[in-house]
Amino acid sequence: MANEEVILLDFWPSMYGMRVRVALAEKCVNFEYKEQNMVEKSSILLEMNPIYKKIPVLIHNGKPICESLNVVQYIDEVWKDKVTFLPSDPYEKYQAMFWADYVEKVFDTGRKLWNEKGGEKQTRKENYIDTLRMLEGILGDKLYFGGEKFGYLDISLIGICSWFYTYEKFGEFSTEVETPKIIAWMKRCIKRESVSKYVVEPLKVYDFALQIRKHYGIE
Amino acid sequence: MANEEVILLDFWPSMYGMRVRVALAEKCVNFEYKEQNMVEKSSILLEMNPIYKKIPVLIHNGKPICESLNVVQYIDEVWKDKVTFLPSDPYEKYQAMFWADYVEKVFDTGRKLWNEKGGEKQTRKENYIDTLRMLEGILGDKLYFGGEKFGYLDISLIGICSWFYTYEKFGEFSTEVETPKIIAWMKRCIKRESVSKYVVEPLKVYDFALQIRKHYGIE
CATH class of the missing domain: 3.40.30.10 (Glutaredoxin)
Structure with missing residues (x-):
C-alpha cells in the first residue's frame, strides 16, 4: 500500500x-x-x-x-500479500492464540527473577523454568512453534531472546541446560533479518536491568 | 456440519x-x-x-x-454460514477485540462489589461505575456495540445482565440511573432468544452471591 x-x-x-x-x-x-x-x-x-x-x-x-x-x-x-503469521485452520489458529496468551506467564515469571525484592529465589527460578518448559513441550521437535514457518507464537515469544542472559545472571541457571530446544529455536530465529535487526542485544538489556535494580534499591 | x-x-x-x-x-x-x-x-x-x-x-x-x-x-x-460476530474490516475487528478485553475490568470491578471483604465500599462502587461508563461511551447511541448488529463485543459483555441486580444490591446504586444507555442496550439484547434462553435470571445469581458470601464469611 x-x-x-x-x-x-x-x-x-x-x-x-x-x-x-x-x-x-x-x-x-x-x-x-x-x-x-x-x-x-x-x-x-x-x-x-x-x-x-x-x-x-x-x-x-x-x-x-x-x-x-x-x-x-x-x-x-x-498486510496480507506477504507471509501470514496465523494459521487459517480455526483450531490451529486457536492453539497459536492460546499459547501466545500463555507467553504472558513466561514474561511475568521471568521479570520476577530480576526485579522483585525478597521472596524465595529458588521458587522464582523454578516457576520461570516451569513455564518456559511448558512452551518447550509445545515446540517439541518442530523448527518453529507453528511448524516449518516462523509465525504468530514465535513472534509472541521472540523478545525473550534478548532477556535470557539477564534471567540467567539473576536466576543462576543455564537456559540451554534447562530448555535446550528453546535455545535451538532461538538460534534458528536470530538468523532471520527481522529478528537480528529488532531484537535487542542481551548485554544492553542486562545493563538496563542493573540500572532499574539500582534505581529501586533491589539487591 | x-x-x-x-x-x-x-x-x-x-x-x-x-x-x-x-x-x-x-x-x-x-x-x-x-x-x-x-x-x-x-x-x-x-x-x-x-x-x-x-x-x-x-x-x-x-x-x-x-x-x-x-x-x-x-x-x-x-460456523461461518450463519451470522458473523467479528467485523471483517481489520480496524473495526481490532476495536471489538480491544474492548472485549476491557470487559474483564468491568467484570473484575463488579465482582469486588459483592465478594470482597473490607476496603472502601464507595471506591469500589465508583471503580465499577467508571469502567461500565467507559463502555457506555463506546456504545453511544448505537443499537449494539458493533452498530446495527449484535456481535462480538455484545456477546463479551452479555453475561453482566444477569449480575446487574447483584451489583446494585451490594453497591447500592441504580444501573439505569448511572448508565441508562447500557440498560437500554440490555433491554434490546434480552429480546433475542439466545440471550433470554442462556443468560441466567438475576435473582438466581443474587441467591448464589449470598451463598458465596455466607460461605466465605463476608459481611
Whole structure:
C-alpha cells in the first residue's frame, strides 16, 4: 500500500515492543520508530493509548492500535500479500492464540527473577523454568512453534531472546541446560533479518536491568 | 456440519460461560451442556483444560477450546454460514477485540462489589461505575456495540445482565440511573432468544452471591 503512515511508539527493551518490530519487519512494512520515555509519558502516547498508557502502540494512518498481540494480529490482517503469521485452520489458529496468551506467564515469571525484592529465589527460578518448559513441550521437535514457518507464537515469544542472559545472571541457571530446544529455536530465529535487526542485544538489556535494580534499591 | 459433537463444560452463574452459550445459540449450534462442580473439579475439566482448570471449555469433536473469548472467536470462524460476530474490516475487528478485553475490568470491578471483604465500599462502587461508563461511551447511541448488529463485543459483555441486580444490591446504586444507555442496550439484547434462553435470571445469581458470601464469611 502506498502513501501509508506507520508509526510505532515503543520502548527499546520491551518484549512487547519487539513483537511488533519483528512483525512489521517480517511483512516488510516501513515504519517510523518513536522511542518513548516511560517515566514522563509523552502527549502522543497518552492521546493514542488513554486506557492503558502503555507501549507498544502502532499508529496506522492516524489510528492507534494498542496491546501487542492485537497489533500483531492487525499487522497480519492488513498486510496480507506477504507471509501470514496465523494459521487459517480455526483450531490451529486457536492453539497459536492460546499459547501466545500463555507467553504472558513466561514474561511475568521471568521479570520476577530480576526485579522483585525478597521472596524465595529458588521458587522464582523454578516457576520461570516451569513455564518456559511448558512452551518447550509445545515446540517439541518442530523448527518453529507453528511448524516449518516462523509465525504468530514465535513472534509472541521472540523478545525473550534478548532477556535470557539477564534471567540467567539473576536466576543462576543455564537456559540451554534447562530448555535446550528453546535455545535451538532461538538460534534458528536470530538468523532471520527481522529478528537480528529488532531484537535487542542481551548485554544492553542486562545493563538496563542493573540500572532499574539500582534505581529501586533491589539487591 | 453433520455428525458433530459439541460439548460445553460450564458453570451456570459464569459470565464467561454465558458468552459461549449465547454465541452457540446465535449460530444455531446444538450442544451438550455439562454443568461443572468448581470446588471438586471433574476429571474431564482437568483433562481438557490442564493449564487453567477453568470453565468454559468447548469440546468440538473431542478437541478442547479454552478461554471464553478464544471460544467465541473459534465459534465465529467454524460456523461461518450463519451470522458473523467479528467485523471483517481489520480496524473495526481490532476495536471489538480491544474492548472485549476491557470487559474483564468491568467484570473484575463488579465482582469486588459483592465478594470482597473490607476496603472502601464507595471506591469500589465508583471503580465499577467508571469502567461500565467507559463502555457506555463506546456504545453511544448505537443499537449494539458493533452498530446495527449484535456481535462480538455484545456477546463479551452479555453475561453482566444477569449480575446487574447483584451489583446494585451490594453497591447500592441504580444501573439505569448511572448508565441508562447500557440498560437500554440490555433491554434490546434480552429480546433475542439466545440471550433470554442462556443468560441466567438475576435473582438466581443474587441467591448464589449470598451463598458465596455466607460461605466465605463476608459481611
